[in-house]
Amino acid sequence: MTDKNYRSLRNRIHEIIFEADTPTGKFFDVFLMISIVASVLVVMLDSVASYREAFGEWFYVLEWFFTILFTIEYVLRIISVQRAKGYIFSFYGMVDLFSILPTYISILLPGSQYFLVIRILRVLRIFRVLKFTQYLIEVDQLRSALASSRRKITVFIFTVVTMTVIMGSLMYVVEGGKNGFTSIPKSIYWAIVTLTTVGYGDISPQTNFGQMLSAVIMIFGYGIIAVPTGIVTVELGKAANKYTTEVCRYCSREGHDKDAVHCKYCGHKLDP
Missing domain, CATH: 1.10.287.70 (Helix Hairpins)
Structure with missing residues (x-):
């Protein structure tokens, strides 16, 4: 694969995973939301003794299926951004990481897989998927006010x-x-x-x-x-202001002004 093709592939992956404006991006995010909710339900049902006795093997298989699925998604997110460190140490990056670690840790520490319920935090992305921009504005305003x-x-x-x-x-x-x-x-x-x-x-x-x-x-x-x-x-x-849901390719931050040309966090130019 040439360097040009590799960059084109990275851009395409970034568009699908991080942007909710395109049909493929929205489809990916909706599929991701369904997978997150389903995985959390599996963890919750597995904690019920009667269900665990009856469907324990199915729960085990599904748990690993979702973990591998989210691991692949996590790796693709790292690959598609210009600065992997910006995504890895962002809020969503940390949530994505901690949502897959418990399953791997459970190999050494049985029972730690129940911490997978942290995956429910990833559903916060639904605000971007459904274009609830006003909610994103309120979240950012609240965060700014608390700070x-x-x-x-x-x-x-x-x-x-x-x-x-x-x-x-x-x-x-x-x-x-x-x-x-x-x-x-x-x-x-x-x-x-x-x-x-x-x-x-x-x-x-x-x-x-x-x-x-x-x-x-x-x-x-x-x-x-x-x-x-x-x-x-x-x-x-x-703290009143107006923001978009556009994600910076370099630092993986969002909440930029609608007329912004450059990222207000890292200074790189935003995609048109």
């Missing part, structure tokens, strides 16, 4: 942790071991459960002061719930 909010959220979490440590320690002093607060860590566990308004009820204060303190913590809990929501909502308002 922009990380410092504020970190400070918020640190504040909540500090509050639970103080409240838990105070409750340990007030209630003591006779009422179930046998240690500071267990009292902090109670404070976390109460502050998050979960309220398991396995530990509860018995003294008047302890009950008053728990009421204060529960009220704080309702107020605290709204804080991270407000932080992310503000950042979401700043």
Whole structure:
């Protein structure tokens, strides 16, 4: 095979595997989605003892069939991109890799094949297949908002942790071991459960002061719930933009502006 024919073949494979705009690309992605869902169902059914006893051999064959199929697809994806490292260490690249590793690892560690349910994450590609561009926009906006909010959220979490440590320690002093607060860590566990308004009820204060303190913590809990929501909502308002589903051949990233000529992540020219 000449170098020109090899490049043409790589381009054709890339068009089929990474692009959902062409008939063959859409057919490939739909077939891939069906295979992913079917493989996850096989793993789930195999975990049911009665089904495993009746159809264990079929499940074993199907598991290896899907694993080999996805392995071939993974190799083709690496071959078809200009920079294999960009795809391998991308989000989808890591998901694709971890979706096939458990079967091979199960040869040495029996039972690890049940981690194959991670394949369900690959169904996220259905947004591209069905051209749900608006959903891709929202996903990218949410990701951007969370990234922009990380410092504020970190400070918020640190504040909540500090509050639970103080409240838990105070409750340990007030209630003591006779009422179930046998240690500071267990009292902090109670404070976390109460502050998050979960309220398991396995530990509860018995003294008047302890009950008053728990009421204060529960009220704080309702107020605290709204804080991270407000932080992310503000950042979401700043993240509005319009993107396409085009995948860069060099870094395997998507989410480019509709009028983009070059990839905003690696700088290479996008395909026309």
